Amino acid sequence: MSRDEKEPRPSSALSRTGDLLEEARRGDAAARETLFGHYREPLSRFLHARIPGGARGLLETEDVVQEVCTRAFASLDRFEYRGIGSFWGFLRRIGLHYVVELGRRAARSPVGASLEAVPEPTDGASTPRALSVLIEKETCEAFEKALSSVSESARAALLLRFELDLDYATIANDCSFSSPDAARMAVCRAVQHVAQELARGGFRA
Amino acid sequence: MADSERDAVRSVAARLADGQPVDWAALQASRTLTESEIGALRLFESIRTGRSPAGAAAGDAALGLEIGAGSGSRVHRAVDRALGRPVALKIVRPDAIVPEAARARFLAEARALAAIDHPNVVRIHSIDEVDGQLRLSLELVDGKTLEQIVESGGPLSPEEAARLGIDLCRALSAIHARGLVHRDLKPSNVMRATGGRTVLLDFGIVFSPGAVAAGASPGSHAGTPVAMAPEQFGGPVPVGPPTDIYALGVLLYWSVCGRYPHEAASFSKLAESVKTGRGSPLSDRRPDAPDAYASIVEKAMATDPARRFESAGAFERALRDYLSSGSAAPRPKGLRRAVPWLVAALAAAALATPVAIRIAGSVSPLEIETRLLVARGDEVLELRSGDAVRVGERLSLEVRCSRESHVYVLNQDDAGETYSMFPAPGYAPRNPLAKDATHRLPGDFEGRSHDWVVSSSGAGAETILVIASIEPDEAMESFLSGVLPVRPGEGSSIRRLDDEARTLLFRGIGQTAPAAAPTGVRAEPRPPRLEDLAATLQQPKDPRRTTRLIRLRNVP
Numbered sequence: 001m002s003r004d005e006k007e008p009r010p011s012s013a014l015s016r017t018g019d020l021l022e023e024a025r026r027g028d029a030a031a032r033e034t035l036f037g038h039y040r041e042p043l044s045r046f047l048h049a050r051i052p053g054g055a056r057g058l059l060e061t062e063d064v065v066q067e068v069c070t071r072a073f074a075s076l077d078r079f080e081y082r083g084i085g086s087f088w089g090f091l092r093r094i095g096l097h098y099v100v101e102l103g104r105r106a107a108r109s110p111v112g113a114s115l116e117a118v119p120e121p122t123d124g125a126s127t128p129r130a131l132s133v134l135i136e137k138e139t140c141e142a143f144e145k146a147l148s149s150v151s152e153s154a155r156a157a158l159l160l161r162f163e164l165d166l167d168y169a170t171i172a173n174d175c176s177f178s179s180p181d182a183a184r185m186a187v188c189r190a191v192q193h194v195a196q197e198l199a200r201g202g203f204r205a
Numbered sequence: 206m207a208d209s210e211r212d213a214v215r216s217v218a219a220r221l222a223d224g225q226p227v228d229w230a231a232l233q234a235s236r237t238l239t240e241s242e243i244g245a246l247r248l249f250e251s252i253r254t255g256r257s258p259a260g261a262a263a264g265d266a267a268l269g270l271e272i273g274a275g276s277g278s279r280v281h282r283a284v285d286r287a288l289g290r291p292v293a294l295k296i297v298r299p300d301a302i303v304p305e306a307a308r309a310r311f312l313a314e315a316r317a318l319a320a321i322d323h324p325n326v327v328r329i330h331s332i333d334e335v336d337g338q339l340r341l342s343l344e345l346v347d348g349k350t351l352e353q354i355v356e357s358g359g360p361l362s363p364e365e366a367a368r369l370g371i372d373l374c375r376a377l378s379a380i381h382a383r384g385l386v387h388r389d390l391k392p393s394n395v396m397r398a399t400g401g402r403t404v405l406l407d408f409g410i411v412f413s414p415g416a417v418a419a420g421a422s423p424g425s426h427a428g429t430p431v432a433m434a435p436e437q438f439g440g441p442v443p444v445g446p447p448t449d450i451y452a453l454g455v456l457l458y459w460s461v462c463g464r465y466p467h468e469a470a471s472f473s474k475l476a477e478s479v480k481t482g483r484g485s486p487l488s489d490r491r492p493d494a495p496d497a498y499a500s501i502v503e504k505a506m507a508t509d510p511a512r513r514f515e516s517a518g519a520f521e522r523a524l525r526d527y528l529s530s531g532s533a534a535p536r537p538k539g540l541r542r543a544v545p546w547l548v549a550a551l552a553a554a555a556l557a558t559p560v561a562i563r564i565a566g567s568v569s570p571l572e573i574e575t576r577l578l579v580a581r582g583d584e585v586l587e588l589r590s591g592d593a594v595r596v597g598e599r600l601s602l603e604v605r606c607s608r609e610s611h612v613y614v615l616n617q618d619d620a621g622e623t624y625s626m627f628p629a630p631g632y633a634p635r636n637p638l639a640k641d642a643t644h645r646l647p648g649d650f651e652g653r654s655h656d657w658v659v660s661s662s663g664a665g666a667e668t669i670l671v672i673a674s675i676e677p678d679e680a681m682e683s684f685l686s687g688v689l690p691v692r693p694g695e696g697s698s699i700r701r702l703d704d705e706a707r708t709l710l711f712r713g714i715g716q717t718a719p720a721a722a723p724t725g726v727r728a729e730p731r732p733p734r735l736e737d738l739a740a741t742l743q744q745p746k747d748p749r750r751t752t753r754l755i756r757l758r759n760v761p
Contacts, residue, residue: 015357143248161222162252165272165282168399169349173357178625180399184222191218191249198245 013038014084014164021081024073036069039091042164043068046092050099050140064102068095083174085156088164096144139203146197153177154190161187213237214246221249224282224291224347278311278409282345292330295341311339314408318343320383325376327396327406346406348399351456352392355463360491362609362637363498366460367524369395372403373453374521380405381446381517388444390452391432392459430475431465432456435508438476447510450520454505454513461498462490466506482508497527572607573673577755580656593758594667599656602627602646602671604638611636613672614646616657617735618759619665626657626669665759670735674750 017038023031047068048061072079072094079090147155157175160166168180168187177183213232220227227250232243272282272293283294297311311332318329328344351369355361361369373395380387389407396404434451436444458466466484469475478484484506487499501523507513514520577588580599588594604612613636614627628636632648632655647655659667739752 139248146245162249165253167347167349178628187222188215188219191222191246192214195214195218195242195245195249198248199239199242203241203245203248 014166015170017084017087018081021076021087025076032073036073039088040065040069042088043091043095046163047095047099050096051102064095064098068098071098083156084164084166084170085160085174088159089156092159092163142198142201142203143194146194146201149197150190150193154186154193157183157186158190158194209237210242214242217246218249221246221253224253224345226291280343283342291345293327293343293345295343297339308339310409311341315341317380317383317385317408320385321379323376323379325372325403325405326379327404327408344404346396346398346402346404348397348404350393351395351397351460354397355392355460358635360463361460363461363491363494364528364609366457367498367501367528369397369403369460370453370457370524371521371528373405373456374517374524376403376405377446377449377453377517378521381449386444386446387449387452388437389432390449390456392456395456430472431467432459433479434510435480435482436510438480445510446516447513450505450513450517451507451510453517453520454502457502458487458506461494462487464490480508482506495527497530501527573610573612574603574605575671575753576603577601577669578603588755588757590754590756591758593760594659595760596659598659600659601656603643604646605643606638606640606673608640608675609637610640611674611676612638612644612646613670613674615670615672615735615738617668617670659759667757667759668735669755669757670739671753671755672739672750 017035020031020035020038024035044061044065047064051061051064068091072091075090075094079087081087147158150158153175157171157177160171160174161168166174168183171177171187172180172183175183175186177186213235217227217232217238219225227246229243229247232238233240238246272280278295278297280293280295283292295311297308315329315332318327322328327346330342330344332339332341334340349357373390377387377390387405387408389409390405394405394407396406398404432452432455434444434448436448455466464485466487467475467478468485469478487494487502488496491499501520504523505513505520514523578585578601579588579594580601588600594600602614606612612627613625616624616626627646627648629647632650634644634646634648638644645654647657649655736754739754
């Protein structure tokens with residue numbers, strides 16, 4: 001045999017979330033690592049754009065991800081699992097709270113006191129300029145607000161599709177839609193609704 | 206918002222949801238949408254790719270989530286801006302154990318894919334090198350692998366597996382016609398696309414017997430051991446097209462059994478089992494599989510390559526003959542079990558029982574008996590068209606099939622509220638329903654048996670449409686995407702509402718409840734009428750699908 005088996009595709013890996021969660025709660029360290037490992041990349045992507053400008057000089061995104069995972073693990077006993085979407089929502093909430101906390105800390109620190117302190121970009125795609133940091137912050141807030149205007153199931157479907165990149169069949173199963181097509185329709189409608197909400201608020205990219 | 210504007214937002218939203226590229230420049234030029242709307246929509250693209258909209262526009266390929274990985278490469282979802290389409294971007298891992306070998310395999314894979322243009326083989330778009338890193342741009346196939354399908358839904362029926370096998374035989378014919386051998390045909394490398402197309406993936410160890418591919422040799426243990434042919438474990442017989450035929454036989458065995466024919470604790474024991482052909486016969490693991498199916502699979506898995514099908518084309522013909530000749534019928538043992546009930550079903554049909562259905566297929570007729578039941582006090586009564594139901598009453602449907610079947614149950618009230626009563630997410634059983642068993646629908650939710658709860662009140666009517674199909678019904682799946690599924694109810698708030706509020710808020714049979722907990726959810730009106738849908742589904746007349754309407758009266 002000349003090569004290893006493929007690692008699980010994201011949807012199949014994430015479908016083990018419930019089992020891994022139970023094992024992690026029972027103290028299985030390997031299960032905990034696997035569980036958070038599955039969510040590390042989307043969490044990193046989610047948090048990267050939300051870390052306040054002033055805090056960027058102090059922290060790497062990975063540090064933030066690690067802290068969010070640690071906090072999430074500490075709160076597992078209070079979390080009721082109802083599917084991948086509920087766990088992702090749980091991680092998102094902890095991430096957003098931590099980001100707010102970082103923003104407050106950064107505002108109190110000398111680095112966060114001035115936009116000039118934000119380092120110059122080395123990669124236009126991933127290191128935003130000072131202005132774009134502000135835009136991103138406003139964008140994230142506007143997005144979360146617009147997101148709250150759709151139903152819980154539509155919101156979960158949209159986030160699973162765009163932030164976790166899950167296929168429609170998995171989303172249908174997780175969000176109780178009758179079929180992958182129904183999940184697709186819910187996601188399409190949610191995108192449409194959120195985009196229109198953003199546009200109504202005068203959103204500027 | 207103007208209709209054209211709304212349509213444009215809807216269209217872009219659909220493309221974004223599906224991961225399709227959007228031509229933002231053209232959209233801006235068309236002036237159909239405002240800058241604000243375009244900006245809001247672009248935000249979704251940036252969420253998926255993890256880049257800011259500006260950054261994504263600057264890159265040649267916006268890299269998304271990793272969707273697969275092997276020892277030598279990783280595969281990412283990506284949007285190739287030069288080509289203007291979503292792609293699967295396969296990238297050589299910088300930490301590959303033998304980078305030169307990984308690079309050579311990569312090039313061999315690219316050349317092989319470039320030589321094949323077949324709907325059942327993943328397509329290559331391009332190969333390039335960025336910063337010394339080879340990148341293969343492949344068709345992005347949205348769907349599930351066979352491995353995921355079987356692991357989540359259980360083994361396939363022999364008929365379904367045979368149809369899959371026909372697609373894969375065609376893929377192998379195209380591959381072999383180019384003088385290539387895939388060598389790694391296994392469930393995780395077979396994708397069922399969302400639209401139903403079967404696609405063979407991963408040519409990472411493709412081999413050309415005529416011109417030895419770099420990074421691979423005919424005698425090397427390349428492949429996945431449990432799916433490898435005897436000649437892949439070494440020996441005098443060279444690897445060639447029969448090797449893939451063997452692997453397809455193993456795949457068709459696994460598809461209906463969920464297990465491999467040869468299982469062993471070590472590589473050497475597995476090799477011995479494969480070489481001596483001492484695996485578990487398919488009929489032992491799947492006794493209900495027709496003999497004809499088992500014979501085809503066993504011929505493909507013959508230890509001696511000369512005794513296998515002489516080509517993928519011959520293999521395909523055998524599978525087609527199996528499906529069309531009537532030998533796809535259940536084994537005799539299963540038929541004997543089914544006879545008493547079949548007689549009962551035919552008798553019921555002759556007596557015009559309202560909910561008895563008979564599907565006369567061209568080869569093996571499908572018989573389905575259904576009984577719509579209502580629980581009244583301690584009694585369970587059968588309902589027929591014209592019978593009355595009251596709000597809060599609990600309904601269930603008994604279904605028994607002579608063949609594995611896909612069953613759909615829809616409900617619509619006079620106001621046009623439509624629900625998918627079955628299938629419903631989270632409930633067991635799920636489609637397809639197993640044959641020769643009486644299924645009670647909607648079934649169990651979280652381990653508790655549920656009923657449908659009538660939530661329409663007043664002097665109206667309920668229409669229940671039952672559709673049965675031997676295969677997954679695309680028209681029904683499409684229709685279901687626009688209706689609400691039933692959901693498990695929790696409380697009994699409906700009883701606290703006055704009649705007017707009840708009529709406004711709770712109509713139809715939109716929820717289920719454990720044995721004594723009726724409740725309701727709100728639904729939006731969903732045309733068309735079920736009578737029209739039933740008529741549409743029956744035109745042209747399809748013997749593999751039938752419909753039955755049951756009209757019930759609502760009484761206060």
